């Protein structure tokens with residue numbers, strides 16, 4: 366079978382983001398807490414989250430803000446810098462306070478993706494409340510979380526979903 370092309374990979378990721386976010390919005394209705402967007406990029410998923418969860422605080426981690434104007438968070442909601450530093454320095458602020466994380470920081474570099482996934486897997490768990498949802502473009506190993514199937518018509522392995530288990 367032919368390898369998946371970049372066009373297809375991008376298409377499946379964007380498709381999975383929409384169905385996974387829609388699903389997550391339902392799942393966290395009874396879970397109070399902040400939303401974290403890890404990797405603002407052009408701001409498309411941030412804008413989508415803000416539109417669907419206008420009452421929630423959405424904090425964005427990004428090293429280089431280059432989002433569309435209408436997709437850019439207020440300065441007070443942006444934590445600027447390398448996430449592998451900022452996720453450490455802000456851990457106390459968001460410890461056990463996060464209801465949903467959308468992490469989208471991967472690239473087409475497999476070695477870099479593996480390193481990022483390993484670091485994220487260590488840094489994310491302390492942030493999560495019970496029943497919090499984590500959506501990620503990279504497969505993670507999150508202690509205390511279960512891995513879930515993608516909802517709807519999303520293609521397997523195009524995005525990943527985890528839920529923090531009840532203790």
Ligand SMILES: C[S@@+](CC[C@H](N)C(=O)[O-])C[C@H]1O[C@@H](n2cnc3c(N)ncnc32)[C@H](O)[C@@H]1O
Nearest residue numbers: 404405406407408409410427428447448469470
């Ligand atoms: C694929 S884009 C995110 C796209 C976004 N979900 C959207 O809908 O437009 C990935 C972003 O993650 C950021 N990023 C990647 N690695 C990072 C790191 N170590 N620290 C901070 N930001 C990082 C990049 O600067 C880039 O803006």
